[in-house]
Amino acid sequence: MTTERATSRQEGRKAGIKAYTSIAVVVVLAVAAWWFEPDWLYGWLKVLHIVAVISWMVGLFYLPRLFVYHADAEATGEPAATFVVMEQRLVKVIMNPAMMVSWVVGLWLAWSGFAFFGVWLWIKIAAVIGLTVFHVFLSRSARKFAAGRNSMTARQWRMANEIPTVLMILAVIMVIIKPFA
Structure with missing residues (x-):
């Protein structure tokens, strides 16, 4: 039996x-823009940051x-094998590059816009x-799934799914409301 x-x-x-090439092009353009320091740079880096965070x-x-x-x-069925491929591609092609761009551009924005000043910024x-x-x-859990070593139940994964929601809400409140400014 052959599986397609x-x-x-x-x-x-x-x-x-394609994904990494696109990211490299964006980074090269961002570095070139930073080098020449045009007036529009900060706004476009905010756009890049928001897209990467999303x-x-x-x-x-x-x-x-x-x-x-x-x-x-x-564990040995075709759906499990498909999930492994989907999980690995999601991590490698979308999540890792997006996280890196979020961090790099976000730190640049924090430095150039606020000089890392403000309690709200540190909470964010x-x-x-x-x-x-x-x-x-x-990412480690995806590797465990691929190796057949998942140790959490579907219910536990549903609960874990709330963690990024809470952290995202906290970050958005700090950026928009700036309660400790």
Whole structure:
């Protein structure tokens, strides 16, 4: 019995190359813009930061949901194999690059816009550190799933799915309301 994959490894590699190439182009353009320091740079970096954060948050919300379904799937079945591919691509092609861009651009914005001044900013950074720790946990969990060593139930993954929501709400409150400014 032969099993066909919805997408091949080669297609996955091509998608990864496209994603990393796009990110590299954006980073090169950002560095060039920073070098010449045009008036519009700060606004466009804010746009880049928001897009990267949205992409990262989508992954932080979606990966635990995939784990819910994966935890309920038969470990040796075709759905489990499909979940492994989906989880690995989500982490490598979307989540990791989006997190990196979020951090790099976010730190630049914090430095150039606020000189890292303000309690609200440090609380926001703490929330982002929490999101990063959760990201690392999810990445390791994806590797465990791929190796057939998941130790959490679908119910536990549903509860874990609330962690990024709470941290995101905290970060948004700090940025928009700035309660300790």
